[in-house]
Amino acid sequence: MKEKWEMKRDEMGHRCCGKHKVKRGLWSPEEDEKLLRYITTHGHPSWSSVPKLAGLQRCGKSCRLRWINYLRPDLKRGSFNAEEEQIIIDVHRILGNKWAQIAKHLPGRTDNEVKNFWNSCIKKKLLSQGLDPSTHNLMPSHKRSSSSTTTNNNNIPKPRKMTSIMKNPTDLDQSTIAFSITNINPHTSTKPNRFKSPNRTPISTQATIPVKDTMSSLLEDENMIPNWSDVNAMAIHEAPMFSGDKAVVGVDDDDLNMDILFNTPSSSSAFDPDFASIFSSAMSIDFNPMDDLGWTF
DNA sequence: AAAAAAGCCAACCGCAGTTGG
DNA sequence: ACCAACTGCGGTTGGCTTTTT
Numbered sequence: 001m002k003e004k005w006e007m008k009r010d011e012m013g014h015r016c017c018g019k020h021k022v023k024r025g026l027w028s029p030e031e032d033e034k035l036l037r038y039i040t041t042h043g044h045p046s047w048s049s050v051p052k053l054a055g056l057q058r059c060g061k062s063c064r065l066r067w068i069n070y071l072r073p074d075l076k077r078g079s080f081n082a083e084e085e086q087i088i089i090d091v092h093r094i095l096g097n098k099w100a101q102i103a104k105h106l107p108g109r110t111d112n113e114v115k116n117f118w119n120s121c122i123k124k125k126l127l128s129q130g131l132d133p134s135t136h137n138l139m140p141s142h143k144r145s146s147s148s149t150t151t152n153n154n155n156i157p158k159p160r161k162m163t164s165i166m167k168n169p170t171d172l173d174q175s176t177i178a179f180s181i182t183n184i185n186p187h188t189s190t191k192p193n194r195f196k197s198p199n200r201t202p203i204s205t206q207a208t209i210p211v212k213d214t215m216s217s218l219l220e221d222e223n224m225i226p227n228w229s230d231v232n233a234m235a236i237h238e239a240p241m242f243s244g245d246k247a248v249v250g251v252d253d254d255d256l257n258m259d260i261l262f263n264t265p266s267s268s269s270a271f272d273p274d275f276a277s278i279f280s281s282a283m284s285i286d287f288n289p290m291d292d293l294g295w296t297f
Numbered sequence: 298a299a300a301a302a303a304g305c306c307a308a309c310c311g312c313a314g315t316t317g318g
Numbered sequence: 319a320c321c322a323a324c325t326g327c328g329g330t331t332g333g334c335t336t337t338t339t
Contacts, residue, residue, distance in 0.1 A: 026307070026333090048324065064325080065308065100327060111327075116306050304336070315325075 023057045027066055031056055035063055036071050069110045076108025080117055088114060088122060093136045 023031075038054035044067070047060035056063065080088070084106050091102045099111035099118075106114065123133045132139050 024309075046324080060324085061310095062308075068326095069307075097328065112307075115328075120305055300339085302336100302338070305334085307331105307333095309331075310329085311327105312329100313325100313327085316323085318320105318322090 022051070022059045022062070024062070027070075031058070032066070032071060035066060039067055039071070040073075069112050074108055075110070076106075080109075080121075084109070085117075085122065088118060089126075089136075092118065092122075096134070 027035075034054050034056055035050070038050065042053070044050055044064070047064040050056075050060055050063045051058045054063070058066075087105050088102055091105050095101050097115075099115040103109050103111040103114045126133045126136070130139050131137065
């Protein structure tokens with residue numbers, strides 16, 4: 001039995017559909033069947049005409065949503081796995097609530113799904129870790145109290161945050177990625193001669209590293225501190241950054257800043273700008289300067 | 298066992314950008 | 319250049335399910 005407000009709502013129809021009387025609410029299996037059959041045989045050149053042609057009393061917008069979020073054959077069902085969760089967190093750190101763009105990094109997932117997963121699970125998880133879900137930074141109330149991470153003997157605050165800035169990709173060779181990490185641990189600053197761009201300054205230090213295929217493999221421990229003895233350049237999905245199986249990392253730093261440059265093998269060409277920003281973001285980590293990070297190159 | 302609260306997610310709303318007449 | 323229709327997106331809602339009291 002419908003409530004009064006539901007009756008009234010159904011009479012009114014969608015705003016987007018004007019006076020047309022359309023059905024709302026959950027889709028029945030019969031409606032799904034009609035829509036699925038129509039789209040698979042005719043496609044959807046115009047969503048607004050789909051309901052009429054498919055014999056549905058829905059608005060085009062509703063049909064589109066149903067197709068995108070539920071009926072599309074390439075949809076991945078089931079809950080998100082750990083890798084997908086990490087990708088969502090990493091990309092969200094860069095893009096914010098750009099659910100559609102985040103979903104593009106997760107084949108078979110919809111923006112709605114990602115958004116719901118974020119709001120129902122990830123957000124709470126971050127909050128429980130003391131991280132602000134919108135900035136991904138530690139919330140003031142959760143700052144670690146350990147003196148070694150906040151002050152030194154002279155009571156001067158120690159840097160404990162690494163932030164990174166993607167350099168303007170247009171400045172760079174297509175096969176190169178460079179970005180800065182600022183505020184790094186002064187104790188590990190041993191290398192002079194910062195470089196700004198591969199075209200202007202040679203790399204002062206290099207290391208050949210294996211290329212693996214996931215972002216998460218870079219971040220080895222729960223504090224997301226990269227294990228640089230086995231640092232990985234990674235490819236995101238179908239757009240691999242490096243075509244070779246090795247990449248070269250150049251590192252240079254001064255007291256509080258470190259520039260990192262990835263040189264791809266000479267044979268490789270394109271790199272994924274999204275990857276660059278994600279990787280850059282991954283370097284925006286909570287950082288304990290007393291940890292031995294092993295910047296060994 | 299029942300009621301209340303919390304979790305989850307499908308679907309809707311409204312805005313902004315795009316397109317075509 | 320203007321306007322209406324269409325499309326895509328992010329925010330929000332509402333209702334079903336699960337968990338807690």
